[in-house]
Amino acid sequence: MYKSDQIIPRIANIGLLLTLWTLSTDLLAMSADIYPLITNAVKGQGLTLIDATAPSFKDELRQLVTPEDMVKISLILPYSVIVANDTGRYIYGFTVIYKYPDRLTPDGVPWQHRISRTAPTPNDLKYMLSPGDRYLMTPVSDLNAVRDASGKQTHSLHLDDDMDRIIQVFAKDLAKERCELSVDSIIFDDGTLVGPDTAGRMAKINSRIKGEADLVIAIKDLHGNELRKQLLHYLDVRSDDAEYAMAQNRAAGFLLTVPKNRGEAAVTEAAGQWLGTRWFRNTAQVKRSDK
Secondary structure (H helix, E strand, O other), rough: OOHHHHHHHHHHHHEEEEEEEHHHHHHHOOOOOOEEEEEOOOOOHOOOEEEEEOHHHHHHHHHHOOHHHHOOOOHHHHHOOOEEOOOOOOOOOEEEEEEEEEEEEOOEEEEEEEEEEEEEOOHHHHHHHHOOEEEEEOOOOEEEEEEEEOOOOOOOOOOOHHHHHHHHHHHOOOOOOOEEEEEEEEOEEEEEEEEOOOOOHHHHHHHHHHHHHHHHHHHHOHHHHHHHHHHHHHHOOOOHHHHHHHHHHHHHHHHHHHHHHHOOOHHHHHHHHHOOOOOOOOOOOOOOOOO
């Protein structure tokens, strides 16, 4: 049986949550004078965007964000969307572009902010966006939340003092400005890409794959000091293709740590496994879909 001094705090907490939820939805309505103009070139694939004007937005949001966090991000909610994976397929990655027509770069073109959600490891379904998943995407990089088809949250918002400051900067500099939001590309688990891909995701990912493969081929017959010398070269290699070079930098950095822990033979083993890794279900690289 609960004592009265236990019940009162519980009631107070429930009241606080309800107040916060009401406040957050009121803030959303008050700050929603301008919504992004949305272009979804892959809607026919089943990837849909639920924006703040949609009747289902608040209900979807309740399953992704707590009332307290809702208040903290209320200033950017009008510019946020919920990405619904109703494609029936696993999604390796997708790219969305925020464009601000009235804010020009020194070159005189509208300022853009590209957000690419990409699985961190190749050919691993548990890191991809699963069928039925809902993904809260905000105009602030790395501020997102995900739930699966059953409603279970698989990734929650990460809010700290630094993120709070970024939100305030956005609210000061970009909120209330005209905004256009477009889905630029989607990459499925079989490596097929759909969409205009103006951000060049296909080329970037394929450069990354090739960079790692070329490094492994270059070191496969080396040993001792020659192996270490070559890995140190790739650790700091530069190229006109930044993605290609960065992939080799990361791979070399990883392989240089292996001898210290497991011996040189482990480097050869790790490199061989790396070369044999298939990034996607049916292909070793991203290819444009014929559909």
